[in-house]
Ligand SMILES: Nc1nc2c(ncn2[C@@H]2O[C@H](COP(=O)(O)OP(=O)(O)OP(=O)(O)O)[C@@H](O)[C@H]2O)c(=O)[nH]1
Ligand SMILES: Nc1nc2c(ncn2[C@@H]2O[C@H](COP(=O)(O)OP(=O)(O)OP(=O)(O)O)[C@@H](O)[C@H]2O)c(=O)[nH]1
Ligand SMILES: [Mg+2]
């Protein structure tokens with residue numbers, strides 16, 4: 001079928017391996033290969049084909065590249081959500097430090113995971129490292145109550161920013177997703193218009209389930225951004241392409257390690273280059 | 278007359294000949310795609326499909342199903358056999374205390390699973406377990422394991438963040454020996470397989486503990502990189518078993534096949550929730566249906 005062009009079965013196989021092993025997913029892989037097939041007469045080498053695909057991917061990712069600035073809102077409120085172990089609590093520590101140091105913001109952290117063992121202690125340690133106050137309640141308190149109290153306190157103290165931590169939850173657990181919906185609703189009750197940012201934290205090691213996460217969380221509470229963590233490993237995080245194509249949710253930040261400074265703005269160009277390395 | 282009629286009936290019942298490359302081509306394509314969408318690694322998919330196709334071609338077509346459907350059934354059974362092979366129990370036939378080492382990437386569920394395993398061993402096998410918090414890096418990791426241990430009334434070795442994980446390991450085993458505890462479960466910090474310093478650390482931990490089991494704890498939502506990660510952990514530690522966590526989610530769980538393919542280690546347990554009793558023995562049937570889709 002492709003014998004007249006450089007795009008033969010061997011090249012297709014090679015490209016599929018690169019794309020699939022980057023967790024790009026079958027829908028996006030098909031989209032890219034359809035594009036390659038359309039342009040097949042214009043390629044003079046396998047490298048030409050790769051350059052073409054990089055360009056297609058870059059266009060998609062550039063359309064969702066949007067830096068995260070500390071939201072105005074007196075206070076600006078950020079809600080961190082995501083599945084278990086994605087890196088929410090750690091990212092909050094990094095973000096709090098960034099907002100305080102780089103933007104000179106007064107940041108309060110809300111210990112909204114009232115369920116998991118030592119979740120509050122973990123956030124408190126990050127609060128110490130970022131030099132930000134942590135608002136917490138008794139273990140087992142309704143997370144919505146914690147969020148409400150933190151936002152109210154922030155208004156009273158004239159804090160600039162509140163970052164609300166939540167317990168990890170799998171998107172198919174209906175009662176936990178309902179709980180999150182309630183947390184969001186209560187934050188708005190405490191301060192109209194809040195939360196100003198709702199950020200889904202996604203582990204770069206995840207496969208296609210990350211797209212399901214984005215779809216479900218977005219449907220439940222509306223996302224304003226994605227943060228991809230653990231990009232200091234060997235996983236490429238290609239699911240971002242599927243999420244971008246399907247939902248268009250902006251990718252704001254990436255986590256590249258476990259230290260407080262290991263947070264970077266999402267850069268579409270660097271990310272696309274890394275997919276093909 | 279009647280004999281002829283009966284013969285033709287039997288001939289039809291015997292089906293339409295044999296499975297061939299052609300009459301299963303569509304099913305092969307669909308299975309490949311399904312496995313990729315289930316997060317099975319690209320090369321593992323290629324290898325599995327080639328191997329099973331070779332086994333299937335030439336088989337007699339069964340009555341009342343199409344060749345494609347029969348290939349899917351053969352594939353399904355092969356995967357169950359693959360994931361079912363190996364010893365799915367824990368090896369305790371060692372001089373006590375038996376050490377179980379938990380290893381894996383950040384956030385995969387090691388600490389939670391360590392406690393879940395402790396509870397299962399205590400309840401089902403009446404073992405006397407010591408939980409050991411050897412993660413001195415993650416904020417409140419020691420508190421996390423302490424809290425979990427308290428909740429199930431299992432001993433936990435006293436640790437400070439200033440301690441060295443290799444010393445913690447050696448000292449805790451000595452402690453277990455002196456106090457008649459027959460099982461030591463070592464919780465370690467999450468680490469990337471490309472982090473030289475931390476991989477050296479866990480190699481040393483393995484060296485001083487001579488574990489009866491090295492359990493690789495992997496998130497059921499892990500994608501293609503499962504092979505790269507598992508291969509390196511296996512190279513360094515010799516994985517004896519896998520715990521697949523967060524199976525209460527809707528991830529297809531293809532990582533299980535990828536990990537088994539590169540380590541040969543059986544999945545021994547699955548995590549099915551955040552609660553400490555959400556822990557089960559692994560049975561291949563459910564995950565295979567999930568993966569094939
Ligand atoms: N290497 C690396 N590790 C990370 C990164 N972000 C988070 N982690 C680690 O991932 C693990 C889980 O992080 P947490 O912050 O506890 O994740 P979480 O989403 O709050 O987890 P739950 O609250 O239990 O759902 C910890 O060991 C973190 O140090 C990252 O960018 N790179
Ligand atoms: N739903 C669900 N959550 C789980 C399961 N196993 C662990 N978790 C959750 O996953 C998150 C991470 O678990 P941890 O035990 O902290 O993971 P870890 O591997 O010790 O993390 P690090 O020490 O940071 O590498 C926590 O929120 C756990 O409650 C499971 O089977 N199902
Ligand atoms: Mg957390």
Ligand SMILES: [Mg+2]
Nearest residue numbers: 387388412418
């Ligand atoms: Mg842990």
